[in-house]
Amino acid sequence: ELTEEAKEGAFSNFPLSQNTINLLTARGVKYLFPVQVKTFQPIYDGKDVIAQARTGTGKTLSFALPLIEKLQSVSQDGRRGRAPKVLVLVPTRELATQVAKDFKNLTRKLSIACFYGGAPYKEQLDLLKSGIDILVGTPGRIKDHIQNSKLELSSVKHVVLDEVDHMLDMGFAEQVEEILGSSYKKGSENNPQTLLFSATCPRWVYDVAKKYMKDEYEQIDLIGKKTQRTATTVEHLAIQCRSSQRAGVLGDIIQVYSGSRGRTIVFCETKKEANELAMNASLKQDAQSLHGDIPQKQREITLKGFRNGVFEVLIATNVAARGLDIPEVDLVIQCSPPKDVDSYIHRSGRTGRAGRTGICICLFQRREEDLxxxxxxxxGITFKRVGVPSATDVIKASSNDAKK
Incomplete structure (x- = not known):
């Protein structure tokens, strides 16, 4: 007896070609999952969609299937050098590789390319020369190709932003908007179909929707109220201190608000500052720094060490924090009021672990009061102004630590 899910997802309910069905069956897919069932028709019909879906729910197929069927239902443009019809933007190279693989498993006719940073340009340029139908990539590398006039996006018909909340976390908001800017004309009827997939829907998702989507977009919630993550509560504190005081105070702040075993990320503006803070003698915790001069490979090793608890404090420049998949921590400290508020909101969201209150501290100098x-x-937050920790606070925190 077929389950409800299998009945609803039966291939015969959807305009799938026999070729696609054979490829799905070969991969062991017997019917479409709920996320695919709900999104297939609206996407196939060309509607703009915001879908709230978690990773690992078969979400890639939910946009890959209808888009592939749509592209294959018209006669193929096999010209060399043809510009992509579909652009899929994702936050990390791992996800880019995975998504491209999912697309490749569904079609033998279309050319699929995957572009991310750290890979040689030459292979990507060769692919652009031979022509691409579906391009999956990370914002940084896609933007490079556009700026070097190698990638033409004015004829893109479908744009997918996958794991939008994650892209925000990683500081890609600006780059994503620059990329979209090259394929959208304000108020034009011929703008690409836009599909946003995100586990949470921060305000930026709706800002993007307002700017780039048709007014009547479909919103599909595949997470539902039942399984929502408990909204983590974050306390925002602001501590006024002079820049000369900063290094000395940092160790005490971490001791009081995170303890010697908690994980803390400190964001600062410059490489010099990151190095100075990490080498700072008054820091009682093990710290390492991340900035633009550190090669990608070493950054990944540092981040892995931080994730695995090899050291407790990561000090990163705002720029180096872009494009990093930052793990959840106990405390986030900004050394000065952030210029990029979206990134700040998301970074502060890395703190409240598993229902505990997260703490986000912003250091500021008197002249930065307006910022x-x-x-x-x-x-839309209010900072609670607190003083620099006193000696008593520090001693109390240390003895609490010892009890743990």
């Missing part, structure tokens, strides 16, 4: 107010206004 702080701007952040409050834009992020």
């Amino acid at each position: 702080l107010k701007q952040v409050e206004h834009k992020a």
